[in-house]
Amino acid sequence: MGLDPLFLSRLQFAWVIAWHILLPAFTVGLASYVALLEGLNFFTDKPIYLRISTFWTRIFAIAFGMGVVSGVVMPFQFGTNWSRFSDATANVISPLLAYESLTAFSLEAGFLGVLLFGRHLVPRPAHFAAALLVAAGTLFSSFWILATNSWMQTPAGYKLVDGRFFPVDWLAVIFNPSFPYRLLHTVNGFFVTTGFAVMGVAAYLVHRGRHAEEGRAMLTMTLGLLTVLVPLQIFLGDLHGLNTLEYQPAKLAAIEAHWNAESHAPLALFALPDQDKETNHAVLEVPELGSLILTHSVDGVVPGLKQFPKADRAPVAVVFFSFRIMVGLGLLMLALVALAWLLRLRGRLFTSQWFLKLLFFAGPIGFVAVIAGWVTTEVGRQPWTVYGLLRTAQSVTPSLTGPQVLVSLLGYMLVYLVIYPVGVWMMCKAVLKGPGDIQSPVAGGRPAGPVVAPPQGSNQGSKPAEGAP
Amino acid sequence: MNIVPLWTLILALGVFFYVVLDGFDLGIGMLYGLAKSRDERTLMMNSIAPIWDGNETWLVLGGTGLFAAFPLAFAIILPAVYFPVLVMLLALIFRGCAFEFRFRDREHRGFWDHAFAYGSGLATFAQGVVLGAFIQGFPVRGRQFVGGAFDCISLFSIFTGIALMCGYCLLGACWLILKGEGALQARARRQARAALAATAAAVAVVSLWTPFIDADIARRWFSWPNIAFLAPVPLATAAVVLLLWRAAARNTVRPFFYAVALFTLSYLGIAISLFPMIVPHRFSLYDAASSPQTQIFLGLGTLFLLPVIIVYTGWSYWVFRGKVRADTGYH
Numbered sequence: 001m002g003l004d005p006l007f008l009s010r011l012q013f014a015w016v017i018a019w020h021i022l023l024p025a026f027t028v029g030l031a032s033y034v035a036l037l038e039g040l041n042f043f044t045d046k047p048i049y050l051r052i053s054t055f056w057t058r059i060f061a062i063a064f065g066m067g068v069v070s071g072v073v074m075p076f077q078f079g080t081n082w083s084r085f086s087d088a089t090a091n092v093i094s095p096l097l098a099y100e101s102l103t104a105f106s107l108e109a110g111f112l113g114v115l116l117f118g119r120h121l122v123p124r125p126a127h128f129a130a131a132l133l134v135a136a137g138t139l140f141s142s143f144w145i146l147a148t149n150s151w152m153q154t155p156a157g158y159k160l161v162d163g164r165f166f167p168v169d170w171l172a173v174i175f176n177p178s179f180p181y182r183l184l185h186t187v188n189g190f191f192v193t194t195g196f197a198v199m200g201v202a203a204y205l206v207h208r209g210r211h212a213e214e215g216r217a218m219l220t221m222t223l224g225l226l227t228v229l230v231p232l233q234i235f236l237g238d239l240h241g242l243n244t245l246e247y248q249p250a251k252l253a254a255i256e257a258h259w260n261a262e263s264h265a266p267l268a269l270f271a272l273p274d275q276d277k278e279t280n281h282a283v284l285e286v287p288e289l290g291s292l293i294l295t296h297s298v299d300g301v302v303p304g305l306k307q308f309p310k311a312d313r314a315p316v317a318v319v320f321f322s323f324r325i326m327v328g329l330g331l332l333m334l335a336l337v338a339l340a341w342l343l344r345l346r347g348r349l350f351t352s353q354w355f356l357k358l359l360f361f362a363g364p365i366g367f368v369a370v371i372a373g374w375v376t377t378e379v380g381r382q383p384w385t386v387y388g389l390l391r392t393a394q395s396v397t398p399s400l401t402g403p404q405v406l407v408s409l410l411g412y413m414l415v416y417l418v419i420y421p422v423g424v425w426m427m428c429k430a431v432l433k434g435p436g437d438i439q440s441p442v443a444g445g446r447p448a449g450p451v452v453a454p455p456q457g458s459n460q461g462s463k464p465a466e467g468a469p
Numbered sequence: 470m471n472i473v474p475l476w477t478l479i480l481a482l483g484v485f486f487y488v489v490l491d492g493f494d495l496g497i498g499m500l501y502g503l504a505k506s507r508d509e510r511t512l513m514m515n516s517i518a519p520i521w522d523g524n525e526t527w528l529v530l531g532g533t534g535l536f537a538a539f540p541l542a543f544a545i546i547l548p549a550v551y552f553p554v555l556v557m558l559l560a561l562i563f564r565g566c567a568f569e570f571r572f573r574d575r576e577h578r579g580f581w582d583h584a585f586a587y588g589s590g591l592a593t594f595a596q597g598v599v600l601g602a603f604i605q606g607f608p609v610r611g612r613q614f615v616g617g618a619f620d621c622i623s624l625f626s627i628f629t630g631i632a633l634m635c636g637y638c639l640l641g642a643c644w645l646i647l648k649g650e651g652a653l654q655a656r657a658r659r660q661a662r663a664a665l666a667a668t669a670a671a672v673a674v675v676s677l678w679t680p681f682i683d684a685d686i687a688r689r690w691f692s693w694p695n696i697a698f699l700a701p702v703p704l705a706t707a708a709v710v711l712l713l714w715r716a717a718a719r720n721t722v723r724p725f726f727y728a729v730a731l732f733t734l735s736y737l738g739i740a741i742s743l744f745p746m747i748v749p750h751r752f753s754l755y756d757a758a759s760s761p762q763t764q765i766f767l768g769l770g771t772l773f774l775l776p777v778i779i780v781y782t783g784w785s786y787w788v789f790r791g792k793v794r795a796d797t798g799y800h
Contacts, residue, residue, distance in 0.1 A: 061569060062569050062573070065522070065565060065566060066565075066566060068522045068525065069525075069562040069565035069566060071529070072525060072528060072529055072558065072561060073562070075529060075533050076547065076554055076558060078536065078543075078547075079532075079543050079544065079546070080551050080554055080555070081548075083543075083544040083545070083547065083548050086536065086540060086543055086544045087541065087544040087613075090536055090537070090540030090544070090763075091540070091759050091760040091762075091763045092763070094533065094536045094540060094759065094763065095537050095766050097533045097536065097537070098530075098533040098534055098536070098537040098767055098771075099770060100533070101526070101529045101530045101533045101534075102530065102770065102771060102774040102775070102778065103774060105526050105529055105530075106523070106526045106530065106778045106782075107778075107781075109522040109523040109525070109526045110523050110526075110778065110781045110782050110785055111781070111785070112522060112523075113518075113519030113520055113522075113523065113785050113788075113789065114519070114785060116519070117518065117519045117789070118519070118788050118789070121788050121789070122788055166760050167762045167763060170762075397613075398613050399548050399549075399613065399614050399616065399617075400548065400551075404551065404552075407552075408551070408552075408555045411555055411559055412559070415559050415562055415563065419562060419566050422566070422570055422574060422577075423566065423570075425574075426569065426570060426574060429573060430573075
């Protein structure tokens with residue numbers, strides 16, 4: 001069996017971006033949370049906010065550092081493995097990526113140093129401003145990256161000359177049909193992901209009993225946030241689905257494993273899609289519900305895959321299941337929030353040990369949902385890189401050989417499988433340690449002596465002898 | 470409207486900022502492997518901890534800038550240097566993570582110390598190989614690279630790889646003269662002189678070697694009257710080397726700026742050799758340029774944003790000015 005550079009390049013891109021997306025999924029939300037805590041600290045002067053903020057800033061630093069180095073990899077992938085895609089689309093999408101570097105990446109990196117290390121070196125308003133600017137940077141970043149991604153899904157504002165895309169209308173390029181929905185759904189999803197991660201940590205601290213005060217404060221804050229954002233996310237997802245129905249019907253048909261276009265379409269809860277035989281096995285479905293959900297009317301026609309040539313269909317089973325995982329987790333999140341309120345109204349939220357444990361184990365739920373959603377939208381875009389216009393097979397670098405890409409893929413696998421477990425373990429250790437005791441903040445200028453010194457070998461914080469070799 | 474010259478300038482500036490800024494922190498990464506004690510390593514790392522990711526931003530700015538302004542060059546050069554780019558990215562991942570992990574993962578501190586030093590060295594070497602391969606040029610058909618994955622590895626590109634390691638060590642040592650005190654500074658002075666000797670020799674060798682691999686470059690430098698106009702470049706380089714040699718022993722701030730001047734002159738030398746080609750022998754800056762609408766759309770924003778970035782980057786350096794201390798590092 002020969003090694004196919006196209007397949008291996010796709011695998012490599014999926015590998016590096018899947019790991020990378022987990023970090024923005026966390027840091028976009030966390031940057032805003034830290035900025036909020038810094039704001040509360042700045043305006044109320046309550047030390048608890050400073051303690052919580054410092055606690056999360058430590059974790060943020062690890063995630064952000066990993067986000068930077070795994071993010072640097074991404075633009076180079078376009079050049080090394082997808083040079084024909086780059087040549088064909090550069091005139092249209094390259095400014096969007098460059099604007100991401102200029103408005104977001106630089107902003108985050110420029111002020112991160114001050115946020116992490118400068119609390120005692122700059123005046124307090126400047127430190128708060130740095131927190132706000134880092135948070136703004138993460139949002140700008142999402143804006144440009146998702147604009148680029150959306151243009152590949154629903155291209156607009158271009159003209160095609162000799163197989164290459166040229167810009168005609170920049171506003172149409174940026175605000176292409178799927179962009180507003182994708183932006184809101186994704187960024188809100190990132191906030192929800194962070195919300196559940198923070199809630200899981202908070203539940204752990206409350207359950208453990210040490211640093212419980214901070215835990216309760218975090219839990220209350222995130223529950224309030226998620227009460228709004230989880231239902232909002234389901235609403236935004238529905239809007240995004242309607243948009244996909246309009247602009248990418250073949251993708252929607254694949255997501256639903258729907259072979260024949262029909263009205264009064266059922267909703268398949270479970271099925272084993274058979275791409276060759278163009279049918280489903282072991283189907284469990286609810287009549288009428290498909291049309292109702294997807295078109296908001298039982299008379300609405302749901303597109304079928306047979307309307308589209310076989311060569312233009314996405315891998316049905318992958319997107320069928322990834323979509324159901326995402327939606328299932330969304331409903332589970334809604335149930336968790338509802339349950340939390342039920343307990344809270346009875347005054348038992350902080351004392352129900354089983355529920356705190358449940359919340360702890362639900363901490364990573366958003367990450368799984370983000371990956372599932374990303375698989376749905378990106379695999380659903382296949383077999384195209386620019387939907388309906390440029391095939392993935394025509395996008396890959398022509399000079400690549402199979403063994404060459406295999407080596408690079410193995411390199412990325414090896415390095416990521418070292419870095420990510422260590423990074424996650426570092427974050428877990430920071431959580432185990434809990435929010436430390438912080439000395440009173442210096443209002444500005446330079447401290448007289450070492451304040452948060454990392455002397456070699458010694459343990460800081462409230463917990464002696466932990467982790468000492 | 471023709472803004473190709475403007476983009477040439479912006480990109481040249483971006484790459485230069487990257488080389489100088491990430492150059493000194495990669496250099497410190499390499500010297501880190503030679504440090505004598507853990508305290509010293511901590512100080513060295515703290516001297517760049519707040520600014521390294523800002524420095525690395527310029528790599529992404531350079532990459533996306535090339536993609537945006539001269540996409541044809543981006544689509545040809547990157548596949549041609551597939552493995553050096555891979556090695557650079559993987560090495561940068563390791564050394565970038567080492568900043569946080571070294572401090573937190575005490576049980577494996579030795580591993581992360583090595584990751585930081587070797588990662589910095591490998592990333593630098595890979596960048597030097599890319600530079601050498603770029604000067605040599607690539608086989609191209611139509612709008613695509615058609616050579617093999619290892620064409621970029623040659624005696625010349627390996628030499629430029631080593632040369633860049635010397636150069637970055639020089640920048641790093643000069644940064645430590647600026648930020649360090651006592652024994653740390655004293656050793657940095659010796660290291661700066663050693664790195665300077667190696668760098669000056671490497672620059673001389675590359676300068677003499679390049680005309681041999683490319684007749685156009687030889688004509689450009691050695692034909693009359695060019696030789697008269699261009700002679701100041703090597704002469705100024707020699708002068709800067711002498712000034713830096715003296716300053717490295719006694720001054721604090723000057724060595725770093727002389728080192729930057731040395732890089733500026735070397736950079737200028739390469740630019741003189743290759744201009745106006747962005748894919749040497751094949752495509753000029755004009756051939757490889759993106760559509761005018763693309764360049765203008767991005768150019769407008771860049772002219773506004775680039776100065777802003779430079780200002781707040783400068784502010785961040787200002788905040789962490791002065792000698793490095795243990796308390797300006799990890800929390």
